[in-house]
Amino acid sequence: MKADLDNLMKKYGVDVILVTGSAQHNPAMIYFVGTAHVSEAILIKKRGSAPVLFHYPMERDEAAKSGLELVSFSKYPMTELVKEAGGNYSEAYILRTRKMLEDLGITSGCVAIYGKDDVGPFYTMIDRLKEMLPNLKFQGFIRDEIMMQAMMTKEDNELDRIREMGRITTAVVGKTADYLTSQKTKKGVLVHKDGSPVTIGEVKNLINLWLAERGVENPEGTIFAIGRDAAIPHSVGTPSDPLCLGQTIVYDIYPCEAGGGYFYDFTRTWSLGFATDEVQQLYDNVKTVYETLYRELKLNAPFSVYQERTCELFEGMGHPTIKTNPATEIGYVHSLGHGVGLRVHEKPFATTVNPSPNDILAPGAVFTLEPGLYYPERGMGVRIEDTVCVTADGKFEIMADYPKDLVLPMK
Amino acid sequence: MKADLDNLMKKYGVDVILVTGSAQHNPAMIYFVGTAHVSEAILIKKRGSAPVLFHYPMERDEAAKSGLELVSFSKYPMTELVKEAGGNYSEAYILRTRKMLEDLGITSGCVAIYGKDDVGPFYTMIDRLKEMLPNLKFQGFIRDEIMMQAMMTKEDNELDRIREMGRITTAVVGKTADYLTSQKTKKGVLVHKDGSPVTIGEVKNLINLWLAERGVENPEGTIFAIGRDAAIPHSVGTPSDPLCLGQTIVYDIYPCEAGGGYFYDFTRTWSLGFATDEVQQLYDNVKTVYETLYRELKLNAPFSVYQERTCELFEGMGHPTIKTNPATEIGYVHSLGHGVGLRVHEKPFATTVNPSPNDILAPGAVFTLEPGLYYPERGMGVRIEDTVCVTADGKFEIMADYPKDLVLPMK
Structure with missing residues (x-):
């Protein structure tokens, strides 16, 4: 939780957090500014102090929505900075950030850098700031145990927002099921009134529309895949594919x-x-593993334990897994799950390759449980996934209920 | 154009381009991979060679859509790399990129870095790679004259895609006009059948829906602002505002x-x-400037010339401009335009503060022409904007026609 940040910064020797970029699809920035849609900003938080948001003057009204302490970029006029930098625009841009740091009294210590932004200009800026302010150390984390760790455990208002997204998601899934089962069929293929096949691409367009109607986005797309595509975990589906009866979707x-x-x-x-x-049998295997795992979830257990357990369960059913063969493309080929929040993949991770000791099912953690089995050559893939949270009192909760039927009978 | 890249790399002393991140809202990556929706990838292009795309094994089908030479990350198994890195996961992650570079024979020279990604991990990786491969120099550009320059001049197929976006955009604008003018009014306010006011928020929801129905996104939002909000260039509008007759939108x-x-x-x-x-007069001023500028556009002219010219024209009409007072918040307060492509703001820029000599209206350039006047205290703002391209034979073309009427008569 946000309240953990100062302690986490101390634990990992970080004095300052600096976040760059917009507040669109940029989790670290959104975590601090909420729904203030600034298009380019810098946020600086000293350990033990409230964060300060530097923003464009034209975006003052948006920036104010963050409720944070604000400083306008107009405090640092580029025309003057360009003069100070001897006409060098890039140097002037770097000087501006230097002045922001100095104005907050930051001239020594360790600055952890965050945010999704253009890596090129940012790299150049930090590299030059290191020269300008030699007592500052800048650090980026490939495995981040500070912000990602704080973000792992959600506050109640965050859980409520994820539950609402779950409600919207399952409503759209329900509409999709209704649409599919209401179609006519001809020779085992779903068809429109004019006899033309209903395609994967059309269904995906409808899904996009139903999501948009509910005011939400799917920036990373949607997987709606049939047959062999369904058996390749990250295939998003082929738009021209017809929808056939009796194939796994x-x-x-x-x-x-x-x-x-x-x-x-x-x-x-x-x-x-x-x-x-054979599909029913595969499905039953996955459902059994899902239910076994859900029953076995324990408060504060390392998530990686359940990845091991999933492999063990599937192997007991005779399926190859990545535990026995890390390169397998049949059987159980991926991770059991991942945290969900402002990122679709975040802490806790279920990986067994050097797992972090902090990736545990702690109160406030939100994570997916998604066992699956894949046999591309047999044109079959099965995955069942829910988003689960650990409530403040240590209970596990599936955040949006939805039936787990394999067969959808046609109306 | 992409064909210019090798020459631009040579001109600016760059031997290798390295692009990081996903192919979602990441212009540099999308420029190379097209519609292949890889979620995390590294693209490396040596000068004089075709680019190579390193991708996750699970995304092999998506990666293949790029038509590029592919290498799967599975060539560099993390379990082995972690062993090689003495159990340090972050170091293993960096080793993987080192091996990719070495496998392409890249051990010396200048690597330009691009892409929108998490800046922290990327910074750490490059900083460490510099130590590992001391003959490699890494460079990010705050002002980029290589990829941004190549991207500035579009090929015909890119112009076609932008024209199609123009067709969709103006279709949605037309639907918006129809919707507004079809409403009832009561005491000068647009109202629903039940007498409740039609609000800015409702209209914006409809705009989002009409865009989604056409399969497009508006990741940076939409400005639909009335009255004083319309007079603040970057105010996106207040959802609860009613729509009143005779106010500028x-x-x-x-x-x-x-x-x-x-x-x-x-x-x-x-x-x-x-x-x-007074609104009509303000509008006529802006329209006159727009038309004068469009007539005066010259092939290969620096874009900044027209920013100067806009200030001159508005000043001749008695309006304050940022030329006479860089801090003015009334009159003409922003730039005349910017390039449009995989970014909504890209080269050519019209800025007169240290303009790049390469920001010219060259064949293939796509740019906005958007003069405007703003008087917040009088509750009036006016802007007219089209996206214009320079065709291969040097002609200027408004990419989607739409009427420029100020007054929309109510039906």
């Missing part, structure tokens, strides 16, 4: 609040009209 | 292809039902 949907706020992550696998025996 | 819409492709940028100023004399 993997429908993985991960929308977020408009502008890049909180996400939800959800998957169901469907077979329209009927399921073949 | 600034409607600035800048959507892009789904996933962050090509943008269009367009503004009209409307006054519903009637316009007051």
Whole structure:
């Protein structure tokens, strides 16, 4: 939680957090500024102090929505900085940040850098600031145990926003099921009134529309894939594919609040009209593992324990897994889950390759549980996924209920 | 154009381009990979060679859509790299990139870095790679004259995609005009059948929906602002504001292809039902300047010339401008325009503060022409904007036609 930040900064020897970029699809910035849609800003938080937001003068009204202490870039006029930098625009741009740091009394210590932005200009700026302010150390974290750790455990208002995204997500999934099962069929293919096939691309357009109607975004797309595509975990589906009865459809949907706020992550696998025996068996295996895992979840347990357990369970059913063969492309081929918040993938991670000891199912953690099995050559893929949270009193909760039926009977 | 890249790299002493990040809302990556929706990738292009795309094994099908030479990250298994790095995951992650560079024979020279990504991990990686490969120099550009320059001049297929975005944008603007003029009014306010006022927020929701129906996004929002808000260039509008007759509405819409492709940028100023004399006069001033500028556009002219010219024209009409007072918040307060492409703001820029000599109206350039006048205290703002391109044979073309009427008569 945000309240943990100062302690985490102390634990990892960080004196200052500096966040760059816009407040659109930029989790670190959004975490601080909320719904203030600044297009380019710098946020600086000293350990033990409230953050300060530097913003464009034209965006003063937006910046004010953050409720943070504000400083306008107009305090540092570029025309004067360009003069001071001997006509060098790039140097003037760097000088501006130097002055911001100095105005906050930051001239020594460790500055942790965050934010999604153009890496080129930012790299050049930091590299030059190191020369200008030799007592400052700048640090970026490939594995971040400070902001990502604070963000891992959600406050109640964050959980409420994710639950609302879950409600919207499952409403759209319900509309998708209604649409599919209401179509006519001809020779085992869903068809329109004029006899033309209903395609993956059309359904995806409808999903986009239903999400937009509810004021949310799916910046990373949606997986709606059938047959062999469904058996390749990250294939998003082929738009021209027709929808055939009795084939597995993997429908993985991960929308977020408009502008890049909180996400939800959800998957169901469907077979329209009927399921073949081998698909049903595969599905039952995945559902059994899902239910076993959910029952076994323990407060504050390392998430990686359940990745190990998933491999063990699937192997017991005779499936290859990445535990026995890290390069396998059949059987169980991915991670059991990941945290969900302002990023669709965040802490806690379930990875067993050098897991962080902090990736645990702590109160406030929100994570996916998504076992799956994939057999591309047999044209079958199955995944079941819910987003789960740990409540403040240590209970596990599926954040949006939705039936787990494989077969959707045609109306 | 992409074909210019090798020459530009040579001109600025760059041997390698390295692009990081996803292919969503990441112009440098999208420029190379097109519509292949990889979620995390590294692209490396040596001068004189075709680019190579390093991608996650699970995204092989998406990566293949790029048509580029591919290398899967599975060539560099993290478990082995972690071992090689003595159990240090961050170091292993950096080693992976080192091996990619070495496998392409890149161990000396200048690497220009691009892409929108988390700046922290990327900074740490480059800083460490500099130590590992001391003959490599890494450079990020605060003012970029290589990729941004190549991207400034569009190929015909890029112009076609921007024209199509223009067609969609103006179709949505037309629907908005139809919707507004079809409403009832009561005491000078647009009202629903139940007598409740039609609000800015409702209209913006409809705009979002109409854009979504056409399969496009507006990641940076839409400006639909009335009255005093219309007179503050970057105010996006207040959702609860009612729509009143005879007040200026600034409607600035800048959507892009789904996933962050090509943008269009367009503004009209409307006054519903009637316009007051002072608004009409302000509008006529802006329209006159727009038309004068468009007539005066010359092939290969520096864009900044027209910013100067705009100030001169507005000053001749008695308006304050940022030329006479850089801090003015009334009159003409912003830049005349900017390039449009995979970014909504890109080269050519019209800035007169240290303009780049390369920011010219060259064949293939796509740019906005958007003079405006703002008087917040009088509750009036006017801006007219079209996206214009320079065709291969050196002609100027407004990329999507739309009427420039100020007054929209109510039906």
